[in-house]
Amino acid sequence: MQPNEIPPGTLYLLILKTLARSGEMHGYQIANSIQGISDGVLQVEEGSLYPALRRTLIKGWVTAKWAPRGLLRHCWSPSGKPWRV
Numbered sequence: 001m002q003p004n005e006i007p008p009g010t011l012y013l014l015i016l017k018t019l020a021r022s023g024e025m026h027g028y029q030i031a032n033s034i035q036g037i038s039d040g041v042l043q044v045e046e047g048s049l050y051p052a053l054r055r056t057l058i059k060g061w062v063t064a065k066w067a068p069r070g071l072l073r074h075c076w077s078p079s080g081k082p083w084r085v
Helices: 010-022 027-037 046-058
Strands: 062-066 074-078
Touching: 010 027, 010 046, 010 062, 010 074, 027 046, 027 074, 046 062, 046 074
Parallel strands: none
Antiparallel strands: 062 074
């Protein structure tokens, strides 16, 4: 692991904490929120974020729905189910 990389599993916690604080968000909003809260120290790239969101969806930790007005974007939100990383 490189010195500037976060430990495995940390991205899940960042995503879940962000959704728990803010509720339903798009992936882009999640990435911006993580970057903003960390004062720009953490930058989540799309290539990491969306696969992690998919895995959290498969595990049942988050829910997803299509955005209003037929936009091809997902709205992600906490599932309300207990989870363990």
